[in-house]
Amino acid sequence: MFLLKLIQAWRSTAFGVYGYLNFTRSGFLEHAKNFNREDMERRIDGKNCIVTGANSGIGYATAHGLALRGATVYMICRNKERGEDAVSKIQSSTGNQNVYLEVCDLSSVRDIKSFSSRFKEKDIPIHVLVNNAGLLENTRVTTSEGYELNFAVNVLGTYGMTELMLPLVEKSQPDARVITVSSGGMYNSPLTTDLQFNSGIFNGVEQYARNKRVQVALTEKWAEKYGDKGIGFYVMHPGWAETPGVATSLPSFSKSFEGKLRTSDEGADTVIWLALQPKEKLVSGGFYFDRAEVSKHLPLAATKSYHDAIAIDSIVDTLNSFM
Structure with a gap:
């Protein structure tokens, strides 16, 4: 027990220091000095995202x-009114x-199955699927289908959307790609098969970190399983960005780092970069941050030993049983 607490304390400290130096806006601006401007100038007219x-x-x-770069974009939103407003703003500001x-x-x-069925009727290739939807709910909430809410959105939702849309993604090969937005918070958590936090006292922040670690593992599994289908699978984290979700879910953190957090555009930079780059320059299954592949584990954080094929396969089996 003492050793476990020591590891957890070190993990938290290492994450805090590493995050402060790299995940804030100053970290983005420092890393941006090495960015290639031409990487973001590519057009993707005719691509479906x-x-x-x-x-x-x-x-x-x-x-x-x-x-802005010419893609046909399908914005998946839970709220119709807010979604319509967002679509209108993007159409107006980009001219697309x-x-x-x-x-x-x-x-x-x-709902995901219903959407997938409707969308498949379009019979169009999906060149880029971005799994961005995420949630950090601090209290335990159970969905109408009986799932813990964070898990339902971050893990089961991501898994279901990806698996059900793969036939359309495969149509766009060899340029097909799936990009999942994880979080640097996953550095704080080893991979666990306790997907719905059934053991111990529920902690929303810890559950979010667990969920985001699972997304990294799923990306590895997809890259291994579907590598021969011409689909690239990538997972990234945006750093600490000032978004409505962060302000709502982590008010103390948001207030403490006021003026130091990244903008939403800076957080999205690597997602867009991954969508634009030639696939031969990317590593399927890789974890990306600020336009570079990075390690999935912090030194001495004791998370790597849990990240094995047995655990990942067990998680996939569980998710399949829910689908």
Whole structure:
């Protein structure tokens, strides 16, 4: 028990120091000195892109950035009114009218299946699927389908959307790609098969970190499983960005770092970069931050030993049973 507490204390300290130096806006500006401007000048006219959780924050910035470069963008939002407003703003600011709203609640397997069925009728290739929708709910909330809410959106929603849309993603090979927005918070958590936090006292922040670690593991699994289908799978984290979600879920953190957090555009930068780069320059299954592949584990944080094929396969089996 003492050793576990010591590891957890070190993990938290290492994450805090590393995050403060790298995840804040000053970290982005420092890393941006090495960015290649030409990387973001590529046009993707005629490419079809789906962005989940697209009406605000990083999702909105991602949808805007893709539309600005000529893509046809399908914005998946839970709220119809906010979604319509976001679509209108992007159409107006980019001049790209090929931006559409798709209403879907990512916390509901039924809703995801219904959306997938409707969308497949379009029979169009999806060149880029961005799994951005995310949630940090601090108290335990159970969905109407019986799932813990954070898990339902962050893990089951991401998994269901990806698996169900893969037939359309495969149509766009060899340029097909799936990009999942994780969080640097996952550095604080080892991979666990306790997906719905059934053991111990529920902690929303810890559950969010667990969920985001699972997203990294799922990306590895998808890259391994579907590598021969011409689809690239990438996961990234945006750093600490000032978004409506962060302000609502982590008010103390947001206030403490006021003026130091990244903008939504800076948080979305690597998502857009991953969507634009030639696939031969990217590593499928890789974890990206500020336009570079980075380690999935902090030194001496004792998370790597849990990140094995047995645990990942067990998680996938569980998710499949829910689908």
